[in-house]
Amino acid sequence: MPHALSPDPEVPTLHGEKLYVNDGLLRPEQVGELRQSTLDLPLGELQRRYREDGYVFIKNLLPREDVLKAREEYFGMLAPSGVLKPGTLNVEGIFNPMANKDDYPGIGAGASPGNGRPGAATAEKFVDLALEAHYAEWYRETFCKHPVLKDMVAKLSGWADNTYGVRRSLLRNNTPGNKAIGVHYDQIFLRHGEPTSVTAWVPMGDVSLTGGGLIYLEQGHLLGQEVEADFTKKARETGLSEEETRNAFNQNMLSTGLLADGPKGYSETFGRRWLVTAYEAGDVVFHTPYTIHASTINFDPNNVIRVGTDLRFVDSSKPWDMRWDHDYRFNDGV
Template sequence: MTIDIDGPIQVNDGPLKPSEYAQLVPSDPAAVPMEELRRRLKDDGYLYLKGLLPREDVLAARRAYFSYLEPSGVLKPGSDPVDGIFDASKDVTEFPGIGVGRLEDMAPQAQEFVSRALSAHAQPWYAQDLCKHPVLLEFMARFTGWGTERTLPLERTLLRNNIPQAKAIGVHYDQIFLRYGEPTSVTVWVPMGDVDLRGGGLIYLEGGHILGKQFEDEFTTKAKASGLSDEEAKSAFNRNMLSSGVLTDGPAAFGREHGRRWLVTGYEAGDVVLHTTYMIHASTINNDKNHVIRLATDLRFVDSSRPWDEVGS
């Protein structure tokens, strides 16, 4: 299936050809039986749920976030913070992403931007109101079958802004970051606002959960055959990643190498995507024509009765 869009879908290593992407398939959580939703996650590696969260609650968190970042100068003067419009008169490099360098080495404006982006994780409108939204907690407890007592949202979350034309997220799967626990965690990706098809949203590799598990199994087999302990194998695997923890920065070449398409879509506030810990994903370059900053977060859930990655929590 091909998708008609106004312009190419760009990733870090260039545009994706129309034959190299297809539509991410949505599911209606109010209409599809729970057993079928579970089957879709298991078979496809992802579950794209339309309108699971109240739109107004997601937009309230978005407004609070950009109001919090506004003193850094990132927003277009006079614009409404909830719109998250980037001040396109400024250089994108003035507003670096979290983890791209040491804070003390940055210019004052960049320092304020990154400091506020980091401290936003602890603000109640995010850490409590969004991350622990009762609709999400109740759904995850039922969907996983873990129940309210065992369904644990990890405190470590990944709240990311994606400024137009900035470098996108590279190719990875989440077990890379949660290797000190069983591979049973579920990630919930929450777009905090509408995201245009070309606006920097997540993309998923078709059958990527199978390939991710294959990568992990092959490396584990080689590591054990060489005499490494489990702990040594975890460390060795991590050293084989790029410094950012990803498999590669280039989704286009990666998809071609493995003969798989990328699954893409536009998102609306209230949508969420669940994916398994081995599901390979990345993001596109934000080419939103209105200079909208993409804002989203990764929330991860584990079964507290089983071993989970407390090191990375």
Template sequence: MPHSTVPERVEVKEQLYVNDGPLKPEQVGLIRPVARDTPIEELQRRLEEDGFLLVKGVIPREDVLRAREKYFKFLSPCGVLKKGTAPVNGIYNDNEDVSKFPGIGSGAAGANGHPGEQAAAFVDLSLQAHTEPWYAEDLCRHPALKEFVAELTGWKDNTFGLRRSLLRNNIPNTKAIGVHYDQIFLRYGEPTSLTAWVPIGDVSIKGGGLIYLENSVSYGEELEQQFTEKAMAAGLSSEEAKSAFNKNMMTTGLLTEDPGEFARLNNRRWMVSAYEAGDVVFHNPFAIHASTINHDPNNVIRLATDLRFVDSSRSYDKRWDNHYTLDDGV
């Protein structure tokens, strides 16, 4: 199958929304996907050029859907799924109060604080899912993914998947992920990690998928340098300056909650896509990204995970050697 690309200027007809409202047509472009069998030199060039790379079919689709089914069976006692629907479909039970099902991740509840009692059962199961073998081993350490990363990066046997991951469920019509780049949360190591964003199931273009600011890597590097200089000028210790939640940043570690305004101020588009189970998006630690609000027309819960890979022969953020917890400070 020859590799192909989608022209960037193809019109996105669907209206997409972020935390600060609808994205304007001129603020949106389509990500150019590539096939798994694209020559490695082309994949490397595209990753270097764009800062992110959407590769189709990296992981066998059936393996991804198996993890999705197990996840929603695991969470189903909380009442999050619509009655009579198959767990693998992940159809939200909109008869329930959405506040019972908050998302988790950077800044989801202050600086990783625990939500209220009503949501505790759902959040506790969401956290426990991070350590279940069908996720932590079968999906996160899938040999097809690791082999691809080893080839893409050239790290070969030094390719190492960090244990800490963010397994995020995104309920329809709830708050989306704000604007950030990953190095903010990986400052205790060299800025050489590679993130693999894995949609665990199909994500429609209106389903709350990840979006990437075009040509953003150099801007992310510039922002990080500014944060470093500001921390030094403020007299922060080296330890304080490394924190994603230091006093010179937003309490969540994000750049902003408002992708629409951020794109306008920087005169850049958000690159968007629909995703299929088996796809993986790889991105640079300085690539600026966010997500849209999940407005899937069929009330499908968006499920995805953020996995980080490093070259084990180089310095990396050892805080990521442990499974994610709400109070881990990362």
């Protein structure tokens, strides 16, 4: 384990496990457990949890076999890069222990300003294949358009037939030991539309507690609204144009558009816990555009590569950020 990441004593974070983020080991008092919901609950209760918590974590929403089929397709595409352990199945997604993790960086982890290409030249093949997966029919036309996802968003939001799945999505992998996702809320990157979008974070496979899954700041949607209001005020005071204010990559933000690179320090600053959990294939978390979230570093005990996708939905009858009406590409400004 990476002792150099944190000066804190090596005290387990939760359930005997040590959860690391970009700026060190999370302390036990900095974490809580993400509240689980099931389809057995009435729709009104799911809607209440979404409003009050800023998220609703629904267990076993998608058929497990559909998720694992997508995972198998994904690693079938990435296998030529050498990322997988020889002799293992594609669907397992086991990282090659002989590989250099720096040659297999995750897309969209906030390491590149302006959504640039991650990694050095040695990572080119892997990164190109990870990008290409966004355009594959099994992903773009089948998985992203899974009717169960759209139906649940339509019910949660009340948008009914106006529910629209935005074309741009972010299919992220997180190989063991590599940089995790920094602290942010989605409206930062969706400011050209109303703050009403719904994000579905879909883990594509099982994610252990230490496997690099998303973590959510407790009552982070309320803090996110406060942060955005403060940002808007500062933008006006510093003379940013309307276009500059809408841009996530401006002088009042980190160059990556993130609120912070390190979740541990962010928790200390605002005195709020990070809510964590293990995920299973079929689980989905729906969250608001102001819900603050990040991820842990992937230290899965079995070297499993974490894969997940961010799918966003909007009310098509209202203004939404049309910059997202294309497939993901590097340096697209969002």
